[in-house]
Amino acid sequence: MDTIPAVAAPDSLREALVAKIDSLGTFRSQAVRDAFRAVPRHEFLPGVDLATAYAPKQVVTKRADDGTAVSSASSPNIVAIMLEQLQAAEGHKVLEIGAATGINAALLSELVGPSGAVTTIELSRGLAEGARAHLAEAGYPQVKVVCRDGALGAPEGAPYDRIIVTAGAWDIPAAWWQQLAADGRLVVPLRLHGSGLTRSLAFDRTGIARMVSTNAATCGFVPMRGDTEMGEIHVRLADEVTLKIDDEDFPDEASLARALTHPAHQHWTGIPIRHDEEAAHLDLWLATGTSGLSFGQLSVSDAARALGLADPARQWSGASLYQGSSLAYLTVRPVDDDTDELGFTTHSPAPHTFVGQVDSLLRQWSQERPAQPRITAHPATTPHEHLAPGALISRPKTLLTISW
C-alpha cells in the first residue's frame, strides 16, 4: 500500500529556514531572528507549495511577457542581511519601497512592534492589493500599503526613522532625502555601475545634504520601474555570451563584439583568496578604479560554458575588464580546502600589454585588500569641490563618491 509522504508543518519548515540563515552567519540580532520565527511566509505566497515557500531561495511571483522577473519574495538570506543593515527598532516609523507579497513589511512590523508604524509602497495595483490582503490575513492589518511610484515616497507619514528599498535603484530620488529623519538610516540596493553591479548600502544621514555608507552587501534585485533610465548596454560576444557594460565608458561596441575571436590565454596570478576573507568587493573595486580599463559583467549560459566559449568565476558575476577588443575575465581555481587562487582569462590582439595591465591591477588589489567601500551620497546640486573624496558616480539626483 502506498504511504502518503509526510509533509512538514509550516512551523518546523520555518525553524529549518531560521537554522539555515543562522548557519550562514547572517543573523546579528535576536530581534531579526525572532521576526523570521514569527512571520508565516506561506500565508504571503498563496498557491506556492510549503517546501518552496520556506526554501532559502527567491520565489518569483510575477513575470513580464518576455519572462523577466517583475516581482518576487526575495531570498530570505538577503532579506535578513538587509534587515540587519537597517537596524529597525521598537517604536520606529519605517517606509518600505517594493511591497511585493508583503513578507518584508510583516517582518518590519514585528521589528517595530505596536508602538512603531510600517508603510510599504508598491507600484503595481494588483500586487499592492495582494500585499494588503496577505498582511491583514496573517495578522498585520496595521501595515499601510500604498500603491504608487516608490520614488515619490510617502510624505503623508514622513519623517521616517528607517527607509528600506527592496527593488534595484539607480538613484536616490529627492523624496527619500526629504522623508528620511535627521538621524535616519536608508538601506537601498543601489546599482553602482551600468553592468548591473549592485550593493545593498546602509546610508546614515550625517547632514541635510550628506549620507554615508560603510556597509555594503552583495545582492541582485529586480530593477525599480518608473525610475530614470539606466545606462546599461549589452554587447553580444557569442551565442549566449553577453558583456554588460556602462554607457558612460563610451565603448567601441563593434570592436568589443569581436573580443572572443582572439585566442584565449589563461593566467594564474599566485594571489591567494581564502574563503573566510572578504574578497566580495573585488568587482566593485575594479569597476570604480582609474586603471584606464573598463569594467563589465560577462553573462554566460551553462550551455555556452559547456561549449568552452567562456568560463568566468561565478563569485563576482562574470567580472571582466576590457579595452578596445581586448577582454579579460576573472577566474579562480582551488588551492586547498580553504583557499582559491585568483586568475584571469584574456582574449586580446595585443596580449602582452593587456595581460600586464590586468595582472598589475589585481596585484594592487591584493596588496590593498580593501574590505568595505565608504560610499558618500550628496544631492546632485552639490558643488564638486564639496564632495567627499573618492571615485565619482553621477546620477540625475545624486552624486556618489566611493573610497576604500
Ligand SMILES: C[S@@+](CC[C@H](N)C(=O)[O-])C[C@H]1O[C@@H](n2cnc3c(N)ncnc32)[C@H](O)[C@@H]1O
Ligand atoms: C524584489 S520585490 C520586493 C520583495 C519584497 N519586499 C519581499 O517582501 O520579499 C520588488 C518589488 O518592487 C516593486 N517595484 C518596482 N518598481 C517600483 C516602484 N517604482 N515603486 C514601488 N514598487 C516598485 C515590484 O513591483 C516588486 O513587487
